[in-house]
Amino acid sequence: MVKGQFSWKDYDAGNTKHEWDLQKIHAAHKVLTEFKYDKNKIEKGFANKTLYINLTTNEIKEKPVTDDMKKKFTGGRGFGLKLLWDSIQPDTRWNSEENDLVITTGPLCGSTQYPGSGKSLCLTVSPSTNIVCDSNVGGYFGPYLKFCGYDALEIQGKAKEDVIIVIDGEASVIRIETAPLEEINTHLVSEQLTYMYSSKDDERSRQRVSVVSAGHGAENSYWGCLNFSFWDIRRKVARLKQAGRGGLGTVLRDKKIKGIVARVDKFTGVENAPENPEAAAKVGTKIQKEIRDLDRYQCNMRQVGTAHLVEIMDAYDLLPCENYRFGSFPKAPKIYSMKFFENFTRVIPDGCWHGCTMACAKTVDSFEVMTGPYKGHRVTVDGPEYETVGCGANMSLWDPKWIIEFNFYCDTYGIDTISSGTAIAYYMEMFEYGILNKERCGGLELAFGNFNAVMQFLHRMADGDTDEFIKVAAKGIRRVKDWLKSKNWGDHQLIEDAGMESKGLEYSEYVTKESLAMQGGYGLTLKGPQHDEAWLIFMDMVNNQIPTFKDKAEALHYFPMWRTWFGLNGLCKLPWNDVEPANNAETNDPSKVPEHLNNYVEYQNAVTGWNINKEELILQSERAYNWQRALNVWMGRGQRRDDWIPYRSMGPVTELEYVSRQERYDKQLAEIMNKPLEEIEKMDVGKKVKLLYDHRRNQYQILSDAVYMRRGWTQNGVPTPVKMKQLGFADEQKMLDFLAKKIQEDEENGLNEWGGVYSESEEKPSKERRYWESW
């Protein structure tokens, strides 16, 4: 045992113990259907089957994973897109009977040789955006699903009453059972189901069970997340990781699922059956050592997790404070990572899947809950991660304990901290302007910094409160914008510009006003404004490495391909570039961490037995990325108008924001208008806000032109049949015909035109308007 550590048997988290009559709860189950199966042996990272469950008809069946499917979609998120395409219709909505909830693995998911190899990718038609949303998550469920014999789980239809789905890899049987007596909130139901379905009453058996669930918040909002459990044998609790974005948990509860349980009979560490285990171990050992030796001098993730970013974002004016109005705040040091470190249980290494040396999943044990139904209970809280702390800054909550409480309830209620935190911050700003007030907010004093009002809002929402504000607010910023405008309670432009959502999804926690590339990284995305496609702020705003539109477009093509690739394979992104080899600086292109890129090529080849190179790896992503965009277009979205972003993410909405960065903005205006700085300084602030407004909105359109062209899409952002054929979809006639028809319609409606207004000195991305015909 490492010095300073202690045996897991000796540790007591100090949490409130639960006394449940599990036999009685279990006895109340009624088996609705049972499906016995022959478990496929996993070969080279694939189980080669997916599992289909229909909750309306109680049908359970298997679908084959074909070579064609692997060739076109690789695995993971790609498989999810393929399954959705086969099952849904263009007008399928989140609560339609035929909407699929898909949980996928990926060929590298379930390996233990390389850090970060336990991620699942979950997909569904989102209540927030009405298009497909994908969200990645750690925890044990994905790997266990594969060890049970399936590369993906697809759930269609809706149950009539609350059910659980049990995937029992030990007995090779799958059951749908009614579950009338179980709890719904996650920290309780995941513990109940883990105890109920572990084959023996010991910690190791409980570790072989993983549960997917969402709580009462998920069923009463559009922010539902999926909680994936991983039993912690030291703390003796079900730890949690979230597939947070896009309302997947809302769909889970709409299908009346209380929990999905996966149980495996054994876990040996080589269950993923790599083609060449020695090569996988070799490349894995190298990065494990790198993380162990260097992380403490770099991001310090092993100590404080992703929260290390709080102080950095504050220093670079990027931490979203009071609804993204400001990028830093005098009180921010109160929530720097060390303040959370003081609350974290130390000494115990914390990975969300075996073999992850990065071990960034931190917890606060024995946290005494301060509000709501569990007031006075002691619980283990996972996190908070950077994004959740960022939400604290956005709501002006400057006490780590408040943020931990917010984190706990979001998790157990099954709601996304990012969407709810960003949305509440917007409601607070509207409250400050009097557009909302106590009466309009159902009696809540929703002012910045009011922790009690935030918690009351969450509790009332989870409780299914029918107050008009609570009901609309729980659907997120987009619906609240429409509601405020329909009531005529404030200036419509302000209501639109200040709310940080795009495509109906709330932004994650970075201020993007001074980085045009990052605005594209949020807006020119598939699912909506999440930073998991391209995080380009440093590259653009600080390093000045991508000054031209063409450079930015190249980055907005390349980086999303990497991030997509992790989702195709079941990998965590963090070990890619949150740690770097000691000699990384000496390489040609340190931003891309070339050694790690080589690792990934070697790793995928070692597991799958394929023989790909770096170019082929990017191509794998490009196929899935373009397919998802085409799917969005097929569902009536995924076009230029859908990629629009609120002005708060482009520049200063209010005069107060302008004044907070006056020097920077004045200089920029002097350049744009070709006038002396002194003259600009004397101008009226309101006028300057307007001038910048027009300029920056046009810059975003010009960026969109450049990006669409780089991606091989039309000016309206539609992938072309030519491009799709090049990517290997020549036999997908239905999709090709649809795209050709859509582009023709756009032509007739005048939508295949550049979106930006170009001055005489500015060049359009191409002289050819129909450049995409000859791609």
Added chain:
Amino acid sequence: MLIINSKEVIWKKDETISLLLKRMNFVFPMIVVKINGRLIKKDKYSTQLINDNDEISVIHMISGG
């Protein structure tokens, strides 16, 4: 005058890389520093002086998320 990441910054006498990074508030730990295209190793940051008219790149490695 110095050029740092293509922007003009006032030069200060006797300033080392460490002091310059502090002045610029470049606190991110994963950076690469080059002076006139020459890579500077981290162990030289506290001793390497900066000359007037130097062109410096302080590349912050992409991270986040």
